[in-house]
Structure formats: C-alpha cells, structure tokens
Amino acid sequence: MACWLEAEQAVGRRLEMPAISLRGVSMVYAAGGSEGRIHALQSVDLDVASGEFVSLIGPSGCGKSTLLRLIGDLLAPTSGSIQVNGKAPRQARLSREYGMVFQQPVLYDWRTVAQNVQLPLEVMRVPADARRDRTAELLRIVGLAEFANRYPWELSGGMQQRVSIARALSFSPSVLLMDEPFGALDEMTRERLNRELLNVWSGTSTTIVFVTHSIPEAVFLSDRVVVMSPRPGRIEALLDIDLARPRGPETRDAPRFFELVAEVRRHLREVDPERE
Numbered sequence: 001m002a003c004w005l006e007a008e009q010a011v012g013r014r015l016e017m018p019a020i021s022l023r024g025v026s027m028v029y030a031a032g033g034s035e036g037r038i039h040a041l042q043s044v045d046l047d048v049a050s051g052e053f054v055s056l057i058g059p060s061g062c063g064k065s066t067l068l069r070l071i072g073d074l075l076a077p078t079s080g081s082i083q084v085n086g087k088a089p090r091q092a093r094l095s096r097e098y099g100m101v102f103q104q105p106v107l108y109d110w111r112t113v114a115q116n117v118q119l120p121l122e123v124m125r126v127p128a129d130a131r132r133d134r135t136a137e138l139l140r141i142v143g144l145a146e147f148a149n150r151y152p153w154e155l156s157g158g159m160q161q162r163v164s165i166a167r168a169l170s171f172s173p174s175v176l177l178m179d180e181p182f183g184a185l186d187e188m189t190r191e192r193l194n195r196e197l198l199n200v201w202s203g204t205s206t207t208i209v210f211v212t213h214s215i216p217e218a219v220f221l222s223d224r225v226v227v228m229s230p231r232p233g234r235i236e237a238l239l240d241i242d243l244a245r246p247r248g249p250e251t252r253d254a255p256r257f258f259e260l261v262a263e264v265r266r267h268l269r270e271v272d273p274e275r276e
Helices: 002-015 064-071 089-094 113-123 128-141 157-168 187-202 215-221 249-253 255-271
Strands: 020-029 038-048 053-057 079-084 098-101 175-179 207-211 224-228 235-240
Touching: 020 064, 038 064, 038 235, 053 064, 053 215, 064 079, 064 175, 064 207, 079 089, 098 157, 113 128, 113 157, 128 157, 157 187, 187 215, 187 249, 215 249, 215 255, 224 255, 235 255, 249 255
Parallel strands: 053 207, 053 224, 098 175, 175 207
Antiparallel strands: 020 038, 020 079, 224 235
16 A cells, blocks of 8 residues: 555656656767767656656666766757756756765865855855754754764765765755765665665655666665666666655565566666676
C-alpha cells in the first residue's frame, strides 16, 4: 500500500508544470573545424517535476555532466530548449533558482566552515543576523554545527562535501544540481552521506538532478533514474523507483532494491555492452 501511494504521488507531481523541461536538446562541441566536432548530446527530452529527485546514469562520456551544465546555464545548447521553473536557464540563474554541488567541494581554505556557507548570502547582501541564523540552521541540518569555526583543511572529505551542500542550500534554491558529489568518497562514507542528503531533501521542496556512476546510489536516492546511451547521449530509459520513503540502511537489504538495481544494470548493458 505504501509503495502504491508513493507511486501515485510521484505521478501526481509529474502532471504539474515541470520544474525542469528539456525539449530536443542537443550539444555539439566544435573544436578545430568539422573534424573536431564532438556530439555530446542528441535530441534529449526530459521533464523533472517540482520536488522530484532524478538521477542521471550512463557510460563515461555520455553527456551526463554536460546535461547538468546546460540546465545550470554553464553551457548553452546547440539546439533545443530548456526551461527551469518556466524560465530560460540564464533567467533562472539570475533569479537564483538553483544551487550546484560538484565532485570536489571547492571551499575557500582561508574562510571558516560558517563563512564558506555564508558566502552566497554575503554576495546577495543578506543582513548579517539573517546570515548567521541561516548558517546555524544549515550546519545543524548537515550535522556540522560544532565545526562552524573550523577551516576546510581540518575536515574530512565527507565533511567538506556536507559544507558544500549546506552552502548550495543557503539561499533556499528551488533546484539543486549535483554532479557526482560523493564520487571521490569511500563506500561507507558515501552511503552515510546518501542518507544524510535524503534527510536534508525530505525537509525541503527542492528539486534535485543528480549525476552518478553508481547504480545502487541512483536507486537508493531517486524517484526516477534516467539511463543514458553512449555519446552522443540520448535518454534510453526512464525508470520509476517505487521504494517507499523514508529510506534507510534497511532499504539496501530489501528484495525490491536488488530488483531495481538489476533492472538499471540491464538497461546499461543494453546501451553499453562493454560495461562490467
């Protein structure tokens, strides 16, 4: 019954105006004339509902990160259209509709943890008292309240990534774009941060698009998994993940979890037969 309700709610969210909409999006990198043209993405259509957690997975070089950067207005598509909350990506970025988290935390070593989290709020000229309150709230949510006055080089890699996530959420973006944020971490730390990310996400209405190479991570986190083909990247499958929420360590031991992991793996083998 719980799984059925989760599925019904997911369908209901996708019937609303999507938070992110891509239509016929293609991306060609041109370098050194026609012979140097790299077709990264081809005719990508995708809708992501408000509040949905969607993961992108596919072979290395299939355009997952390129797609994320197009949504985030770090690149412009060669053709096709993208909307974020009904706006062009540039308008959405200028309206601060989204935050971004990359594989490396990119923190400033000369600023404390709290000062790193506050940086976007300083740029936005948020009053000091409000900055301190918001920072304290976020550090509590990501479990780093006692490290507010430490410096990044005093923290582990997992803790630094939590600081990066807190910073990305500091101005309450409606969309969070995450490019393999836990890819450099050991498996145990990665699984723990997966759970912490879901705890943070469950308390917000944030829409998340998450790039990963890990099939179990994609299944554990997501409402849907997008399977992409080798370059030029196309969407080959959209898989609904009907695991009940909230999800915890026991989720990874459930028979349905293994079934979904196997299903994603099967689709990846179909698009990339050389994948292990």
